[in-house]
Amino acid sequence: MENQMNNQAGTPSDLTPEYGAEQFDVIFRHGEVIDGSGAERFCADVAIRDGKIAAMGDLSHAYAKQEFDIRGKILSPGFIDVHTHDDRACIDKPEMLPKISQGVTTVIVGNCGLSLAPMAHPDSLPEPLNLLGQAKDFIFPDFPAYIDAVNQAKPAINVAALVGHNTLRVVAMQDLSGAASEAELAAMTDMLAAALEAGAIGMSSGVYYRPGQGANLHELTTLAKVVGNAGGVYTSHIRDEYDDILASLQEAFTTAAEGKVPLVISHHKCAGVQNWGRTKQTLPFIDQAREHQTIHMDCYPYRAGSSVLDPALVDNKIDIMVTWSEPFPDMGGRFLHDIADQWQCSQKEAAERLVPGGGCFFQMHEEDVQRVLSHPATMVGSDGLPNDPHPHPRLWGAFPRVLGHYARELKLFSLEQAVHKMTGLSASQFQLGQRGLVKPGYEADLVVFDPAAVIDKATFESPCQFAAGIEYVCVNGVLGWQQGQPTEQRAGRFIHRNANNL
Numbered sequence: 450m451e452n453q454m455n456n457q458a459g460t461p462s463d464l465t466p467e468y469g470a471e472q473f474d475v476i477f478r479h480g481e482v483i484d485g486s487g488a489e490r491f492c493a494d495v496a497i498r499d500g501k502i503a504a505m506g507d508l509s510h511a512y513a514k515q516e517f518d519i520r521g522k523i524l525s526p527g528f529i530d531v532h533t534h535d536d537r538a539c540i541d542k543p544e545m546l547p548k549i550s551q552g553v554t555t556v557i558v559g560n561c562g563l564s565l566a567p568m569a570h571p572d573s574l575p576e577p578l579n580l581l582g583q584a585k586d587f588i589f590p591d592f593p594a595y596i597d598a599v600n601q602a603k604p605a606i607n608v609a610a611l612v613g614h615n616t617l618r619v620v621a622m623q624d625l626s627g628a629a630s631e632a633e634l635a636a637m638t639d640m641l642a643a644a645l646e647a648g649a650i651g652m653s654s655g656v657y658y659r660p661g662q663g664a665n666l667h668e669l670t671t672l673a674k675v676v677g678n679a680g681g682v683y684t685s686h687i688r689d690e691y692d693d694i695l696a697s698l699q700e701a702f703t704t705a706a707e708g709k710v711p712l713v714i715s716h717h718k719c720a721g722v723q724n725w726g727r728t729k730q731t732l733p734f735i736d737q738a739r740e741h742q743t744i745h746m747d748c749y750p751y752r753a754g755s756s757v758l759d760p761a762l763v764d765n766k767i768d769i770m771v772t773w774s775e776p777f778p779d780m781g782g783r784f785l786h787d788i789a790d791q792w793q794c795s796q797k798e799a800a801e802r803l804v805p806g807g808g809c810f811f812q813m814h815e816e817d818v819q820r821v822l823s824h825p826a827t828m829v830g831s832d833g834l835p836n837d838p839h840p841h842p843r844l845w846g847a848f849p850r851v852l853g854h855y856a857r858e859l860k861l862f863s864l865e866q867a868v869h870k871m872t873g874l875s876a877s878q879f880q881l882g883q884r885g886l887v888k889p890g891y892e893a894d895l896v897v898f899d900p901a902a903v904i905d906k907a908t909f910e911s912p913c914q915f916a917a918g919i920e921y922v923c924v925n926g927v928l929g930w931q932q933g934q935p936t937e938q939r940a941g942r943f944i945h946r947n948a949n950n951l
C-alpha cells in the first residue's frame with residue numbers, strides 16, 4: 450500500500466538517522482508539487498519542521514519522525530476559502546469538518562458586510578445577520594475578544610477576519626433606513642480602526658442587504674479610507690447583482706478607488722433569467738477598471754446561490770430550494786414549487802409563510818459561472834452557510850469541485866491555475882503573510898490530493914458529504930486530516946493582518 454508511515458512499519462533500528470542526516474518533523478516523499486504560484490508542477494520531496502516548510506527537493510538522505518510516500522499524488526498549499534460565514538462555526542464547531550475535509554487550511558470570515566464582532570448582546574438581530582447565529586451568539590464587544598475566542602477554541606484550520614459594515618451599522622445607528630449621521634459615522638470609523646489595529650484584515654460591505662442599503666457613497670468611502678490607511682482589503686457584496694449590476698459594480702470601484710484600497714467583488718454573478726449571459730459585459734467592465742485599480746473577484750462553482758429566503762426574489766422563473774424555515778422546519782430540502790403545490794398557493798405566498806428562512810436560488814447560467822471562474826482575477830470562495838440544517842452543497846464541496854469537475858473533467862483551466870485560484874492568489878490579495886505557496890520558510894499549510902480521484906460528493910439533495918481524493922491536510926505543520934479522516938490534532942489559529950510583517 451502507498452502512503453504508509455515508514456515509522457509505523459519499521460523497527461526501532463530502522464528509525465536511527467544516518468549520521469549527519471538532517472532531521473525533520475514530516476517528509477512527504479515523491480509527490481508532484483503544485484506550488485500555488487500558477488507555475489507547472491514538479492517532483493520534489495517536501496519537509497516540515499517547527500510548523501514551517503523547511504526543505505524541498507531530493508531529500509533522500511534526510512529523515513523525519515513521520516514520512517509519507519505520496520507517489521502519484523499532488524502536494525499543494527492548503528486551500529484558502531476567501532469567502533465564508535464561519536465566524537461562529539470556527540468557535541462552536543472547531544473541528545471545521547466541512548472545510549478541512551476539502552483541503553481548506555484557512556477561512557476568511559466576516560464577508561458580505563456580516564461579522565460576529567464587534568457586537569455584543571444586540572436587542573434584536575436584523576436579517577441577514579442571523580445567518581451567523583442568534584442574538585445570543587453575538588457576545589464580542591471588540592475584536593480582541595473575538596480573536597481570543599477563536600484562539601481558545603483551537604479550530605482545526607486558520608481564521609482571518611473582515612469587519613462587516615452591516616455589523617458596524619447595527620451597532621452604531623439608531624435608524625438603519627438612511628445613511629449614517631456624522632456622529633454615527635465617527636463611531637463606525639473608531640470601531641473599524643480599532644478592529645484593524647487588533648488584526649482584522651479589512652472590511653466587507655453588503656449594501657444589497659437591508660441593514661446596509663441606506664449607506665451612501667460618502668459613508669462607504671469614509672470607511673474605505675480607514676481600511677486603505679491601515680493597508681487592509683475591501684470586499685463588496687454589491688448593491689444589485691441583477692439588472693443594475695453595472696452601476697453597482699461602479700459604486701464598489703469608486704468606493705475602493707477613493708479609499709485607495711484593493712477591492713474584491715464578492716461572489717460575482719449575473720443573477721436572474723433576464724441577465725443570463727451578461728458576464729460578457731461585466732467582466733470587460735471589471736477589466737477596464739482593473740487598468741486603474743486593484744480588483745479581484747471570488748466565485749463559488751455552482752449555478753445556484755444561497756441566502757436568506759426573500760419573497761421578493763420569487764419570480765416563478767428560477768427554482769428555489771428551501772434550506773431552512775423557522776415556522777416550518779420540515780420544509781428544509783424541498784423545492785418551493787412543491788411546497789406551493791401542496792399548500793395550493795402561489796410560490797410567493799408560500800415564501801411569505803416560510804420566512805424567516807433560507808434558500809438556494811438557481812439564478813445563474815452555467816456559462817456565466819464558467820466565465821467568472823476562469824477569469825484570471827477570480828479566486829475560489831465557498832460562501833457556505835454552516836448553520837443551515839440543509840445547506841447549499843458548496844459548504845462541503847466547492848474546492849474539490851473546482852479541481853475535479855471544472856479542471857479535470859471540463860478542462861476549463863489547468864490544475865495549476867485551479868490551485869493558484871485557491872492558494873497563492875488568495876494569500877496575496879488577502880495579505881495572509883507567508884501562506885499560499887509551497888516554498889521554504891512558508892507556513893506548512895499543505896494538502897495532498899489524488900488528481901485522478903478528487904471530486905465533490907455533496908449534492909443539493911444530500912449536501913453534507915466528505916469530498917473524495919483529499920488524503921492529507923497539514924495546518925501549521927500538523928496533520929489535521931489523514932487518509933480521508935480527521936485526526937485528533939487541531940492546529941489552526943487566528944491570522945492577523947500581515948502577520949509576518951508585524
Ligand SMILES: [Zn+2]
Nearest residue numbers: 561686715716
Ligand atoms: Zn454575499
